[in-house]
Amino acid sequence: MSLLLDGKAVAASYEKELSRRVTALKARNGGQTPILATILVGDDPASATYVAMKGNACRRVGMDSSAIRLPASATTADVLAEIDRLNADPTVHGILLQHPVPAHVDERLCFDRISIAKDVDGVTSHGFGLMALGEPAFGSATPAGIMRLLAHYELDVAGKRAVVVGRSPILGKPMAFMLSNANATVTLCHSKTVNLEAEIRRAQIVVGAVGKPKFIRSEWISDGAIVIDAGYHPGGIGDIDLDGLIERCAAVTPVPGGVGPMTISTLIAQTADAAERAYPVA
Template sequence: MAAQLLDGRAVSKAMLAELRADVVEFGRVHGRRPTLATVLVGDDPASHTYVRMKVNRCGQVGIQSRRIDLDEKTDTKELCRVIGELSADPEVDGILLQHPVPGHIDERAAFEAIDPGKDVDGVTRTSFAAMAFTEDGFASATPGGIMALLDAYEIPLAGRHAVVIGRSAILGKPMGMLLLGRDATVTYCHSRTANLREHVQRADIVVAAVGVPGLVKGEWVKPGAVVIDAGYADNQGDVDFDTAAQRASYITPVPGGVGPMTIATLLTQTLHAAQHRTTTTTLTH
């Protein structure tokens, strides 16, 4: 029996429709639109495509976008200066640094230059701590989008064994923290993990997030498992989709699964940042 598709396009469309109405209401009450600043360093075609998609989605839901494109030769100090200015700008509610940045830049230093109150992509240490301790804060956008997708299909998480393949600071690690916060039992797998197949075979939920096409073989998937493919390289996912779809209960397509949810989460968190900043400003005056 073929798995049911976890349709990120459909779920994100519903999220964006609700967001659009909330943005209109925010504008009616506060007399302005939420603003998301996007920072892009260099000329990587894929990064330009991603930023363009995010800017277009901003326009669709009524969020104002401010795009800052920096030269490939921009160094860490200059990038942090630009991000610091955006952090201090009262007209900016959220900041997105498109990653990856060029190799000569200290990406972590650049992330930490973002005001945590404007970290709508959930990339700072403060945001990670909030995820780890299940406190209020901004989720990393892709893991947060995955959680929203699981919730939309009412997939139970408590007590289930989740295997997260990948340990990046903005995808794998926060993904595990969010699942743990929902009472799943979480195993992290990575490039040094022995017997990856055995770990996957025991998993009720598999989240593949390494960007290695076809890394997870379909026959590894436990019958009835939920498969989330967050990998995307060369227009392919990390999971052998055709075979896995014959064994899983639910599975995300690539594309059309996780990607749309990432953008919807990013924009939703931009509105939340604007709402929080407006509330805080009102209380302090």
């Protein structure tokens, strides 16, 4: 029987410490509540749900969330103007532009407009570069959450062969660099990889981040592997077919309840970090 990596329980335990940190911060900054500003462009119901969940998590630890909703017709210039306003607002400590934005909006340009001091979701090119070089930066929230989950369960990745399936700039690519920085030997694969099954069979750590339901078949994964499913699709399905893996792998994340709660937990923790940097201990 494998170890179930319960992200929901781990995130809940971290919230207690975050609450203490926020209380201490308010005691030294005149009672000002740390704020995460979220920008939602359009009316995608899944994105609206995610934004609401992040706001609820903020409030559970004594922080606040400012939700900005822009219509689907908003232009790149509209989004940039909103980001500029938030960058200049000293009461806002973190900025999240909910992904994805409508196709006509230049998402990368908007991401890179976010001040690196407030890039708590780890989406800027500047932040990515610093993270890849092993320099201090806010990591992209989902892969950073996965690294926190592995650390919580004392699963050392050093020296292990890891395969990351998916190469998005906010999940697969930063995941590969984070694992490499932690001394894993990493292969970055994707939907066009030739003989993907063979690459996965060699892996001691498998991260599914391709965005396709059950794209990675359970029989491709070797016994004793650590299995991280970063996908989520309607019906509670991930990127990996988890059937039979619990009986023969070293550790597995459930879907839901594995990676998702750790993403939100990391986003909130990094917002608290940003607020603490704005009000350092004297």
